[in-house]
Amino acid sequence: MPADTTTDEQRPGTPDDAADVGRGLDALDTPTEQRTPLWKRFLTGVVPPIVAVVLFVVVWQILWASAIWPEFKLPSPQAVFGQIGTQLADGQALSIIWTSISRAVLGFLLAVVIATPIGLLVATVPLVRSAIGPILTGLQSLPSVAWVPAAVLWFGLNDQTIYFVVLMGAVPSIANGLVSGIDQVPPLLPRVGFAMGASRSQSARLIMLPAALPGFLGGLKQGWAFAWRSLMAAEIIATSPSLGFGLGAYLNQGQSLSDMSSVMAAILLILVVGIGVELIFFRPAELRVLRARGLATGP
Amino acid sequence: MTATLERSTPDPRTGPPALDVRGVSKVFGSGTDAVVALDGVDLSVAPGEFVCLLGASGCGKSTLLNLVAGLDRPTSGTVETSAARPAVMFQEAALLPWLDAGRNVELPLRLAGIGRSARRERAHELLALVRLEGQADKRPHELSGGMRQRVALARALAAATGLGEGGTTRHEPGVLLMDEPFGALDAITRDVLQAELLRVWEATGTTVLFVTHDVRESVRLAERVVLLSSRPGRVVREWATASDSDPEELHGDITGELREVISAHAR
Numbered sequence: 024m025p026a027d028t029t030t031d032e033q034r035p036g037t038p039d040d041a042a043d044v045g046r047g048l049d050a051l052d053t054p055t056e057q058r059t060p061l062w063k064r065f066l067t068g069v070v071p072p073i074v075a076v077v078l079f080v081v082v083w084q085i086l087w088a089s090a091i092w093p094e095f096k097l098p099s100p101q102a103v104f105g106q107i108g109t110q111l112a113d114g115q116a117l118s119i120i121w122t123s124i125s126r127a128v129l130g131f132l133l134a135v136v137i138a139t140p141i142g143l144l145v146a147t148v149p150l151v152r153s154a155i156g157p158i159l160t161g162l163q164s165l166p167s168v169a170w171v172p173a174a175v176l177w178f179g180l181n182d183q184t185i186y187f188v189v190l191m192g193a194v195p196s197i198a199n200g201l202v203s204g205i206d207q208v209p210p211l212l213p214r215v216g217f218a219m220g221a222s223r224s225q226s227a228r229l230i231m232l233p234a235a236l237p238g239f240l241g242g243l244k245q246g247w248a249f250a251w252r253s254l255m256a257a258e259i260i261a262t263s264p265s266l267g268f269g270l271g272a273y274l275n276q277g278q279s280l281s282d283m284s285s286v287m288a289a290i291l292l293i294l295v296v297g298i299g300v301e302l303i304f305f306r307p308a309e310l311r312v313l314r315a316r317g318l319a320t321g322p
Numbered sequence: 323m324t325a326t327l328e329r330s331t332p333d334p335r336t337g338p339p340a341l342d343v344r345g346v347s348k349v350f351g352s353g354t355d356a357v358v359a360l361d362g363v364d365l366s367v368a369p370g371e372f373v374c375l376l377g378a379s380g381c382g383k384s385t386l387l388n389l390v391a392g393l394d395r396p397t398s399g400t401v402e403t404s405a406a407r408p409a410v411m412f413q414e415a416a417l418l419p420w421l422d423a424g425r426n427v428e429l430p431l432r433l434a435g436i437g438r439s440a441r442r443e444r445a446h447e448l449l450a451l452v453r454l455e456g457q458a459d460k461r462p463h464e465l466s467g468g469m470r471q472r473v474a475l476a477r478a479l480a481a482a483t484g485l486g487e488g489g490t491t492r493h494e495p496g497v498l499l500m501d502e503p504f505g506a507l508d509a510i511t512r513d514v515l516q517a518e519l520l521r522v523w524e525a526t527g528t529t530v531l532f533v534t535h536d537v538r539e540s541v542r543l544a545e546r547v548v549l550l551s552s553r554p555g556r557v558v559r560e561w562a563t564a565s566d567s568d569p570e571e572l573h574g575d576i577t578g579e580l581r582e583v584i585s586a587h588a589r
Contacts, residue, residue, distance in 0.1 A: 045453060045468075045514045052466030052511070211416045218391055218410040219430040219481045229429070233420050316419040317463025 098284040106288040116292070123254060123269035124296060126182075130189030131250040135243065138194045142201030142242075146235075156202070159195050167192035167249065168256035180263040185254065192253030193246040200242010204235035236312055244305040251297050270296070338404060340497050340529035341367040341390060346399030347554075348385050359385045361554035362399070369404065370495060372523055372530045374544035376537065376576065378584045382555030383533045387501050390531065408497035408531075409481035413505045415470035417462040423449065423473045424458030430481035444485050448476040451522055468511035471503060472518065482528055495527040502534055516542055537577050541569050547576060551583050558583060 059067075080100050086092075087099045110116035144151045145159060170191045174184040208231060216230040258271020266272070270293050277285030313319040343365040350357045359382035367373050375383045388394040389401050391410045409430070417426045424445045431441035449458055452472040462470055482496025504512040520543060523530055534540050540547045541563055549558045559579055563572060 042453065044510075045518065048511055048514055049466060049469055052468060054464060054466065209416075211412060211414060212418065214393060215410070215412070215416045216433075218393060218407075219433055219477075220407050221433050225433055229433070230418065233418070236420070312420075315461060317461060318419075 095281060095283050098287065102284040103287045103291065106284045107292065110288070119268055119270055119273050120292060120296060122267045123258065123271065126185060126269065127189065127247075127251050127254045130186050130254065131193055131247055133186065134190050134193035134197055134246055134250060137190065138197035138242075138246070139201060141194070142198035142205075142239075145198065146202045146205035152202075159198055159202075162191070162195040163199060165191075166256075167253035168260065171257055171260045174257075175261055180261055180266060182266070184261055185257045185266065188257040189250050189253045193250035196249045197239075197242045197246035200245060201235065201239045204238020204242065205231060207238055208234040237309075237316070237318065240305070240309050240312055244301065244309065247300060247305065248297065251293075251300070255293055339366045340369040340371070340404045341365070341408070341531060342400075342402040343386070343390065344400050344402075346386070346389060346396045346401060348382065348389065348394070349397045358554035360389075360396075361556050363550075363555065363557055365548060365557065367529055367531055369529055370527045372532065372543060372545045374540035374547045375531065375533045375550060376535065376540045376547055376580065377550035377555065378535060378552050378580065381550040381552040381583075383535075383550055384501050386550070386555065387499050387531065387533050391499050403497055404529075407481070408499050409478040411471075411474055411478045411498065411500045411503045413502045415462070415467075415474040417470055417473055417477070419462050422459045422461050423454065423465065426462070426473055427458075427476045427480050430477060431484065434484065436485065440485060441480075444480060445476070448479050449473070451479070451525065452476045452518060466511075467507055468515055471507065471515060474503070475519070475522065479522070479526065479528065483526065495529065497529045497531070500530065500532045503532075504539070505534075505536075512539075519543065537573055537580060541573050541576065549576065549579055549583065552587060 083097075083100050087097055091097075107116065110119070141155075141159070145156050146152070167188050170188050171184070174187045178184045178187060212230055212234055213226055216226045221230065254269075255271045255274075258266070258269045259275050262272050262275050270289055274286060274289035274293070277283070277289055310319055343363055346360055346363045347358070348360040350359055363386060365373075365375075365386075375386065377383045385394070387410070389396050390403065391408055392401075393410070417423075418429065421429070424442065427445040427448055428441045431444060436444075446455070446458060449455060452475050454469060454472055454476065457465070457469070462473070465473065478498055478500075479496070482498050484496075504515050507515065516539065519530075522528075532540075532543060544563055547561045547563060549560070550556065551558045561572060561576060563569070
């Protein structure tokens with residue numbers, strides 16, 4: 024082979040060379056995912072809230088020990104946790120919590136069933152959006168406790184009143200979450216779907232709904248929070264033996280008996296249930312969805 | 323260096339055009355606000371031909387592409403394509419972020435009602451064609467911009483050609499419409515992807531209508547460059563980038579004409 028000619032393999036710009044450059048670029052440009060080790064996530068995610076709670080209890084203990092307020096206004100942490108302990112021990116706490124949670128879950132599921140078609144209609148039909156869109160947003164800022172008196176007069180002191188208030192609290196949040204989820208879908212995605220030959224129902228099922236999922240999940244999360252607090256408002260105001268004995272009723276009873284440790288125990292339990300459901304169900308679901316799309320931030 | 327020199331002379335194209343645009347006008351708005359985006363555009367693309375639509379911004383090249391893709395309707399004139407539905411590729415890859423690369427490529431086949439195993443096999447075939455074998459289970463956010471755009475190319479090929487030769491349906495080389503698909507990429511990646519596109523085009527025999535504002539890109543890729551004027555968009559001139567013409571000379575020629583078209587708006 025003469026020295027002044029090069030073979031095809033050596034000349035720049037030949038297909039093999041291009042393939043190598045391409046592979047090199049792929050290797051260089053591929054985003055590297057950094058996985059934080061478990062202990063680090065534990066250190067940054069779990070430890071700080073625990074420390075905060077411990078600090079809070081310590082401050083509370085100190086305030087109680089300094090006896091600035093009388094015992095019936097500020098019971099000791101020990102008294103409150105003891106109250107919860109005895110309630111748990113004789114099984115009453117579980118029955119109280121179960122009464123409330125079962126109502127909240129049922130009300131929440133009902134709200135999802137009602138809010139999803141409403142959200143779909145508002146998001147996709149312009150006339151429906153201009154008609155009830157603003158009302159839906161407005162309802163979100165109306166405290167659902169305002170519905171309690173009306174509901175009592177309409178339905179009487181029964182479960183219908185409770186569920187009505189829960190629905191009025193949760194439905195607007197869930198529907199609005201779905202609407203904003205659909206609004207935030209990049210307009211290019213349905214265009215691409217149409218260009219690939221998607222029918223309207225295929226586009227809704229395979230493109231719009233999955234694309235709107237993060238917003239919808241956000242709405243569900245907020246909907247749960249609203250369902251829970253609406254339920255508590257309803258249970259505190261509308262008390263009757265026929266309504267069963269939930270956390271709200273327990274709180275109300277504490278007030279009428281001037282039993283501050285019961286009141287604080289009830290508040291703590293309400294808080295724990297609200298946070299617990301969020302941490303056990305919504306946070307993992309949300310993280311899963313966001314991770315799959317490369318949208319998750321933080322640990 | 324340019325691929326134009328290496329390309330073998332294509333077979334003489336016979337039969338009806340893959341893509342036929344006749345007297346197409348597109349007006350946006352009405353009354354005094356009306357903007358004429360396209361005015362009496364005629365364009366015919368033979369099966370298997372690679373045509374670049376070149377023009378400055380506002381020349382309605384994307385509008386024309388959308389009309390051909392069926393995403394919009396012309397105000398007057400007709401658009402006919404041999405393929406039932408030409409596939410489109412945009413500047414953004416527009417992959418569905420919740421689906422992995424393989425399922426993104428499968429999507430047009432899924433929309434066409436093709437069974438899972440057949441479409442999975444085809445998706446792997448097409449990913450291998452764009453040199454992404456073994457990446458089928460990566461999500462779009464785990465891929466680089468150039469790799470995403472290649473997944474989009476594989477998906478467009480799936481839309482244009484269905485199951486390809488291995489399928490039970492008639493083999494269709496299909497029509498691929500590309501709207502500045504490499505515009506958002508860095509120079510090196512763009513260079514590599516241009517070479518990849520030419521390779522894929524030669525391997526599949528797909529008809530390509532490629533929109534760009536980059537003269538060099540059009541000279542490198544296309545067999546025929548069509549220059550559109552701006553506001554209203556009209557076909558100004560066409561060049562054939564035959565293998566014996568000097569690409570540098572052609573580049574200068576087209577650039578000169580394009581500058582003239584643009585400076586006409588200064589007066």
